[in-house]
Amino acid sequence: MSFENGRWHGKRYYFGLHYDLHASDNDTELGTRCGLDELVPALKLLRPDFVQTDCKGHPGMTSWPTTVPDGTTSPGVVKDALRQWREATRQLKMPLHCHYSGIWDRAASQKHPEWAVVPAPGSDPAKPSEKMCPRGPYLDKLLILQMKELIDRYEVDGFWVDGELWAAEPCYCPLCLAAFRERSGLAEAPTSMDDPHWPEWQQFTLDSFKEYVSRYVTAVHEHRPEVLVCSNWLQTFRNPGCPDDVATDWISGDNSWVWGLDGSRCEARWLCNRGKPWDIMLWAFSCSHGMGQPNSPWTMKPVDMLAQEAAMLMATGGNVQIYESPGVRTGQLVPWRLKRMREVGKFISKRRRLCQGTLGLPQVAVLHSEAHYYSRPTGKNLMHGYDANPVRGAVFALSECHYGVDIMDEWALLQTLDAFPVVVVPEQLRLSDEMVEALKRYVRGGGLLFLTGAGMAERFGMSFLGLDGLSVEDKATYHLPVNKGEASVPLHSEPWGLLQVGKKGRGIGRLGTTPLCDERLLATPAAVTTRVGYGRVMFVAADIFRDFEHNRYPLTRQFVQELMRRLYPDPVVSIEAPLAVDVALRFKNDALQFHFINRSSGIPNQPNNGMVDEIPAVGPLKLTVRMGWRPESVAWHFEDDSEMLWEWTPEPKKDHGHQHSCDCGCEEEHDDDCDCGCHEEGEDGTVTVEIDSVRIHGVVVIK
Ligand SMILES: [Zn+2]
Numbered sequence: 001m002s003f004e005n006g007r008w009h010g011k012r013y014y015f016g017l018h019y020d021l022h023a024s025d026n027d028t029e030l031g032t033r034c035g036l037d038e039l040v041p042a043l044k045l046l047r048p049d050f051v052q053t054d055c056k057g058h059p060g061m062t063s064w065p066t067t068v069p070d071g072t073t074s075p076g077v078v079k080d081a082l083r084q085w086r087e088a089t090r091q092l093k094m095p096l097h098c099h100y101s102g103i104w105d106r107a108a109s110q111k112h113p114e115w116a117v118v119p120a121p122g123s124d125p126a127k128p129s130e131k132m133c134p135r136g137p138y139l140d141k142l143l144i145l146q147m148k149e150l151i152d153r154y155e156v157d158g159f160w161v162d163g164e165l166w167a168a169e170p171c172y173c174p175l176c177l178a179a180f181r182e183r184s185g186l187a188e189a190p191t192s193m194d195d196p197h198w199p200e201w202q203q204f205t206l207d208s209f210k211e212y213v214s215r216y217v218t219a220v221h222e223h224r225p226e227v228l229v230c231s232n233w234l235q236t237f238r239n240p241g242c243p244d245d246v247a248t249d250w251i252s253g254d255n256s257w258v259w260g261l262d263g264s265r266c267e268a269r270w271l272c273n274r275g276k277p278w279d280i281m282l283w284a285f286s287c288s289h290g291m292g293q294p295n296s297p298w299t300m301k302p303v304d305m306l307a308q309e310a311a312m313l314m315a316t317g318g319n320v321q322i323y324e325s326p327g328v329r330t331g332q333l334v335p336w337r338l339k340r341m342r343e344v345g346k347f348i349s350k351r352r353r354l355c356q357g358t359l360g361l362p363q364v365a366v367l368h369s370e371a372h373y374y375s376r377p378t379g380k381n382l383m384h385g386y387d388a389n390p391v392r393g394a395v396f397a398l399s400e401c402h403y404g405v406d407i408m409d410e411w412a413l414l415q416t417l418d419a420f421p422v423v424v425v426p427e428q429l430r431l432s433d434e435m436v437e438a439l440k441r442y443v444r445g446g447g448l449l450f451l452t453g454a455g456m457a458e459r460f461g462m463s464f465l466g467l468d469g470l471s472v473e474d475k476a477t478y479h480l481p482v483n484k485g486e487a488s489v490p491l492h493s494e495p496w497g498l499l500q501v502g503k504k505g506r507g508i509g510r511l512g513t514t515p516l517c518d519e520r521l522l523a524t525p526a527a528v529t530t531r532v533g534y535g536r537v538m539f540v541a542a543d544i545f546r547d548f549e550h551n552r553y554p555l556t557r558q559f560v561q562e563l564m565r566r567l568y569p570d571p572v573v574s575i576e577a578p579l580a581v582d583v584a585l586r587f588k589n590d591a592l593q594f595h596f597i598n599r600s601s602g603i604p605n606q607p608n609n610g611m612v613d614e615i616p617a618v619g620p621l622k623l624t625v626r627m628g629w630r631p632e633s634v635a636w637h638f639e640d641d642s643e644m645l646w647e648w649t650p651e652p653k654k655d656h657g658h659q660h661s662c663d664c665g666c667e668e669e670h671d672d673d674c675d676c677g678c679h680e681e682g683e684d685g686t687v688t689v690e691i692d693s694v695r696i697h698g699v700v701v702i703k
Contacts (some may be wrong), residue, residue, distance in 0.1 A: 022057025027076020466505020466530025497541025
């Protein structure tokens with residue numbers, strides 16, 4: 001997917017530094033140690049390509065002397081840090097963005113309580129919200145005026161707006177209630193998640209938030225068209241749906257400070273399909289427990305840990321920023337920490353030429369349906385109040401079977417469906433009717449579809465799945481057969497569907513009621529597969545991917561792999577590798593790229609330790625690719641300590657067993673553009689690549 005809907009500064013801006021300190025009224029020494037004599041050498045030490053610096057954090061106080069009447073400058077501003085960062089970045093020719101807290105502004109809520117979100121009736125009046133009403137005066141009286149001030153006074157190049165999607169709250173002010181009444185036709189706004197109209201209210205809150213973002217994006221672009229804008233986490237994995245409705249320039253989010261790799265595994269496979277430039281910001285520091293616990297203070301992450309997190313993102317074409325907040329309020333950067341980040345920066349920069357601007361080689365698409373996702377909120381938060389666990393579980397299971405996995409919402413998949421050999425729909429029961437029909441057409445035309453969740457039988461119809469019927473139990477635990485009944489694994493699902501296989505369907509294995517593999521089995525199979533048109537469907541009537549996200553049982557993954565091998569027995573690309581290795585299948589400049597990312601931790605298994613360090617190399621890796629041409633070269637990049645061998649095996653010339661009557665003198669009549677390949681030279685064959693090991697990230701490039 002190309003990036004036609006967004007903008008970026010240019011290719012050479014790849015590795016960024018994000019610096020913020022959320023200025024507050026406790027500060028006393030802001031801006032005192034970031035003059036050119038200190039900042040320029042620090043930035044030269046790190047050598048980022050672009051910089052985002054502190055500007056206004058969630059306390060709502062600026063770290064520059066704002067003249068906007070409703071603005072609040074932190075009393076700790078001694079020198080104008082932003083001016084100094086601007087001068088240093090101009091000298092070093094680096095674009096400068098502002099970190100600006102958007103919808104969350106404590107100072108504004110104290111100065112103008114009437115600007116803040118009005119909580120639901122009955123909420124605790126002692127806890128007024130610090131979040132701004134998206135329809136109130138905050139946008140025009142403060143946010144947009146300050147952005148214009150920053151553009152005019154400092155000529156900043158962009159805004160990374162924080163405290164946004166995840167901080168927005170439902171607002172019960174007269175303006176918001178009137179808008180809700182007008183749009184929904186409902187007289188009252190729901191106040192509880194038990195209200196049947198809660199999803200509409202949640203959707204209204206999301207729409208109101210997006211309209212607020214659109215207004216400041218438009219204001220900035222009208223004021224200075226070349227200034228770029230991003231709203232933190234908007235349009236990421238936690239915000240599926242058409243990304244054209246808010247015209248931000250690029251997509252970004254700050255990854256979790258601990259246990260962040262699984263989140264990045266999803267973002268990497270998702271953001272590359274959004275049609276905008278993107279990055280993920282990695283926290284340079286971490287703590288072993290929750291945020292803000294005094295007995296678990298922040299510490300710098302090991303270089304290996306940051307490199308591993310970065311590799312996951314670069315493998316699918318993302319840019320990378322590193323977030324530094326060293327806990328010194330003067331604006332100083334800490335040299336030893338910069339040196340470590342420089343090591344990560346080198347790791348990132350040397351990958352740019354290969355990794356930037358790649359496109360995906362479609363293999364397995366996992367549907368992350370926006371229709372399903374938004375239809376049943378599980379909490380009030382616009383980012384975390386929805387259930388994406390089955391999608392995550394599918395991505396983890398399939399990635400660990402070494403398929404190339406893309407995550408797509410309906411908006412993306414409906415545009416590219418036929419490019420994917422396999423589509424997996426993990427328990428997305430409330431997908432749209434349009435998507436159901438498109439997937440049925442896809443299968444009839446030759447597609448391979450893997451459906452899970454008992455409710456899919458109703459959505460797709462019994463005969464499409466090869467069933468005569470399905471009896472549903474509200475909740476149950478059964479044992480799935482693995483390796484032809486040699487072992488089994490328990491799966492708890494709410495609900496479970498017991499399959500009654502029809503004439504066209506073929507049952508796979510039998511469900512067990514105990515770990516015994518050969519007795520106390522049910523008559524019903526664990527899965528059913530059936531041919532439909534030129535394609536095939538595989539169906540498991542249980543929440544297997546939700547379970548895998550939760551439990552990660554190895555035998556459950558093996559069961560998934562066995563079903564995938566039946567559904568997709570002859571993939572063009574197949575990879576054998578240790579479990580810890582994720583792959584990304586990409587191409588660029590007419591060359592195929594196969595990325596291998598080692599997710600191992602070198603730290604012994606300790607449940608309270610989220611650090612990754614001293615990553616051990618894992619292997620061997622084996623890649624097999626069926627090709628239509630003999631490659632000119634096969635190269636192994638970035639992992640100099642491991643060896644790569646490759647060989648080419650031409651396919652024997654087929655006796656294709658049918659006659660042709662084109663110009664070449666065969667008997668039958670048909671179009672000249674016969675595409676069976678029998679008239680071409682025998683170029684088909686298989687490349688087999690064997691690699692000893694991968695430590696963090698290596699790429700096989702086949703030309
Ligand atoms: Zn409001």
